Amino acid sequence: MSNMKLRLAIQKSGRLHDDSMRLLKECGIDISNGVNKLKSEASNFPLEVFFLRDDDIPQYVEDAVADIGFVGENVVYEKKKKIDVVEKLGFGKCRLSIAISKGENYTSAAFLQGKRIATSYPVLVEDFLKANNITAEIHEISGSVEIAPGIGLADAICDLVSSGSTLFMNGLQEVEPILQSQAVLVKNEQLSPEQQAILDKLLFRIQSVKKAKNNKYVLLNAPNDKLDEIISLLPGMKSPTVLPLAEAGWSSVHSVLSETQFWDIIEKLKAAGAQGILVVPIEKMII
Ligand code: ATP
Ligand code: MG
Structure with missing residues (x-):
């Protein structure tokens, strides 16, 4: 098996540092962040992390000293380096x-x-x-x-x-x-297929974390005669899960709602007779 590692540049300290480390953690990647360390290796993912000034990240990625980086779009577009912007990261807005x-x-x-x-x-x-x-x-x-x-x-x-x-x-x-x-993931223009494969794995995890953040898991109780109306209000990933409650004439409905439609739909659900609405954060979302 290859022991190739993808080299990621993130901000050493400053406004993007903590969120960059948090995102890696949410992706299940363990990195020890020793004070004053220049680089660190993930223990459970083929990734090496360099800690740099944010202004220097586009240059390092263009020069292939790092393969990818997390950096603000403001820095990317100011520096005008030959690098690709791959994914918005949702922080550093x-x-x-x-x-x-x-x-x-x-x-x-x-x-x-x-x-x-x-x-x-x-x-x-x-x-x-x-x-x-x-x-x-x-x-x-x-x-x-x-x-x-x-x-x-x-x-x-x-x-x-x-x-x-x-x-x-x-x-x-x-x-x-x-x-x-906002912060984005940038990459060197000439990644090898092996490097790209590691990046694809990382991107899959990042996208799952982002989707989870934008969605909530919703559980509610509905009288059976209102079920059709309530189900029609729920977009969900597929059709919602409907389970009978111990109390006759009632069902429990489970679904996923996006942050943007959330309040609007919750109000309509209540008006349609839904009760005991629980909203639960989602940790990862794989679809
Ligand atoms: P470094 O020492 O790494 O060069 P810096 O002082 O240039 O750090 P910070 O102030 O830590 O940079 O900001 C890093 C990035 O955080 C900015 O380039 C920007 O993308 C983002 N950012 C988000 N909100 C703000 C804000 N209110 N002011 C400044 N930067 C912000
Ligand atoms: Mg800077």
């Missing part, structure tokens, strides 16, 4: 947005004409300006971008935002999201 001082009035991107914009994302900002036929000065700075307008370095900034509280605390208002971002 944020947006890259233009922000200006609270007092100013922004009606369109034309506001930025001739202005100075401070950012750590010069490539993405340039793309945005070009697409809007605007000429502006881009000042690349590597951190604390939000203080640039306050110290007179720039008229606007472009930075990552999730809640907006950092902007608010610095007297700024978000006026234009230019990219929605």
Whole structure:
């Protein structure tokens, strides 16, 4: 049997680190994360994990120092490396947005004409300006971008935002999201068939974890004369499971509901006479 391992690059520390480690754990992959370690091997999956600065991950994957990586789309599209984006991972959600001082009035991107914009994302900002036929000065700075307008370095900034509280605390208002971002799995463009086979195994697990997170297992009791109506409300993977209850005239109905339709359907189920509704998280979903 081959002892080849797939090499995965993840963020060493920072906003993506914990969720990256959690996802591997949920995929049943055990990795010891020793403090200050540069790399670590999974004990039960052909995977070696490198811990790196997130900005460096696209380059390492392009150069095949790592085969795959978990990294934010914002970094992937800023670096423009030759790598493939394979799968969205559902964490690290944020947006890259233009922000200006609270007092100013922004009606369109034309506001930025001739202005100075401070950012750590010069490539993405340039793309945005070009697409809007605007000429502006881009000042690349590597951190604390939000203080640039306050110290007179720039008229606007472009930075990552999730809640907006950092902007608010610095007297700024978000006026234009230019990219929605989340963590993605990227891969080297030339994986060997053997490496691709390991990646396919990992992807299958990641997709099962993601599906499980987006779905809930629902159990409810229904009077038999309302069963048809209740069953018609349930999408489920196949038809729902219906079991007779000990109490005559009642049945127990089991099904799977997606997060997006969840509240809507639960309300309709209640209105249709369902009782004792239990909602249970699903750990893995293999379909
Ligand atoms: P490193 O030391 O690895 O270079 P960093 O300081 O560049 O770390 P973090 O602040 O840890 O990076 O952010 C890593 C990634 O987390 C971002 O590139 C982005 O994809 C994602 N992210 C999610 N929400 C936010 C947010 N509110 N602000 C910044 N990044 C966010
Ligand atoms: Mg970084």
